[in-house]
Amino acid sequence: MQVAASLFILGLVLASIGTWLGPLLAKLMYSRKADTEETNISPSSISIDFLIPAHNETLSLPATLAFIDNLKKAKPYFFKNEKSTVALSAWQGAEAIKASEKATNTIVVVQPGKWQALKKLVEVSQADWVAFVDAGVVWDSNSNMWSVLEKLMKQEDVMSINPTYRELKSGWIQRRIWALEKSFKDIENASGGPISLHGASIFYRRAELQKVFLLLDGTDWLNDDVVVPLTMRGLFPNKRIVYTDEIVSIDLFASSGQSEAGRRRRLLLGNVQWIRMLFMHLACKNFTLAALMARRISRVMWAWWFILMGVGFIALSYEFNLGLLVLSIFVLGFVGLSFLPSGRRLLEAFGISTLFPIYFIRYKANSLNLKWK
Numbered sequence: 001m002q003v004a005a006s007l008f009i010l011g012l013v014l015a016s017i018g019t020w021l022g023p024l025l026a027k028l029m030y031s032r033k034a035d036t037e038e039t040n041i042s043p044s045s046i047s048i049d050f051l052i053p054a055h056n057e058t059l060s061l062p063a064t065l066a067f068i069d070n071l072k073k074a075k076p077y078f079f080k081n082e083k084s085t086v087a088l089s090a091w092q093g094a095e096a097i098k099a100s101e102k103a104t105n106t107i108v109v110v111q112p113g114k115w116q117a118l119k120k121l122v123e124v125s126q127a128d129w130v131a132f133v134d135a136g137v138v139w140d141s142n143s144n145m146w147s148v149l150e151k152l153m154k155q156e157d158v159m160s161i162n163p164t165y166r167e168l169k170s171g172w173i174q175r176r177i178w179a180l181e182k183s184f185k186d187i188e189n190a191s192g193g194p195i196s197l198h199g200a201s202i203f204y205r206r207a208e209l210q211k212v213f214l215l216l217d218g219t220d221w222l223n224d225d226v227v228v229p230l231t232m233r234g235l236f237p238n239k240r241i242v243y244t245d246e247i248v249s250i251d252l253f254a255s256s257g258q259s260e261a262g263r264r265r266r267l268l269l270g271n272v273q274w275i276r277m278l279f280m281h282l283a284c285k286n287f288t289l290a291a292l293m294a295r296r297i298s299r300v301m302w303a304w305w306f307i308l309m310g311v312g313f314i315a316l317s318y319e320f321n322l323g324l325l326v327l328s329i330f331v332l333g334f335v336g337l338s339f340l341p342s343g344r345r346l347l348e349a350f351g352i353s354t355l356f357p358i359y360f361i362r363y364k365a366n367s368l369n370l371k372w373k
Helices: 002-029 060-074 094-099 114-124 145-153 172-189 206-215 224-235 261-283 287-300 303-318 323-337 341-353 356-361
Strands: 047-054 081-089 105-109 129-133 137-139 158-167 201-205 240-251
Touching: 002 172, 002 287, 002 303, 047 060, 047 114, 060 081, 060 094, 060 137, 081 114, 105 114, 114 129, 114 206, 114 224, 129 206, 145 158, 145 201, 145 240, 158 172, 158 224, 172 240, 172 341, 201 206, 201 224, 206 224, 224 240, 224 261, 224 287, 261 287, 261 341, 261 356, 303 323, 303 341, 323 341
Parallel strands: 047 081, 047 129, 081 105, 158 240
Antiparallel strands: 129 201, 137 240, 158 201
């Protein structure tokens, strides 16, 4: 019984760190000297570049470019200049040219990989702010996008803005998970902002972003939406990253009907990469970041929360002659999920998460043969 109880408690502790406890500890340890007062900068003096890396995005890229074009026409001269620049990553030919024809600028990146595309996009930008935007992403037209951006961009201590995320046709389970995650990110806002952002669209102050890319140069990072904000928080501890639900990024071409395993494997390898290379360096210098990184690490291995708690709970139930009943309920629950599209995605993600210990030990070997996205 003691072993069973220990397993259950261990799983519960990991789940707490990966949900509410990590952000709460970060909030308690966080302190900074910067203020949040707005400057007198007017929106017409701020420039923005929408930077879009694209690889074989024949349908999704034109959709995003058309939306940005209409967005600028709806609010002419709101900012000094709004440009869209596309990086065609290992993608050439007539289809690539046609898909990117609505972009203000187009560059070709021969070297494959999203990180290389982002790096080149940042190098060519001269704007005050840049937005990393995934092909296929638009923003909720009912939101006050420009006014929210204006308010936040005028605060000198704000160096990044991350809109909330929604898939166009997301399942019930996924919507509930994102609603829960939003509440935790709201807590992280009170500790300087999240270190893990949703990469559908992220706004960065270019001066700080350039310093991050210079520091991280020499490695092809797999999870830019973790590595960049994490490093940014480490370099500029008195500045903030803001997660906001007043702007909503909508993915028109989400992977709901596709296998989740490949995408999750890439994310897992990317997380293992930064944990191995950045965790100790940043955790020793900044306890707030250490708490936020601990939450992220616990989230990567979320399947182990349920494995440990489940094994512990089933073992304890046998002590009261309920083991077979509880085990049957667990099995039926897994079988039931397999009949739902969102449930199957969840089970695929669960399976990849269980591999975290193996990937952590062998991450260099496993980081080979990755697809672009």
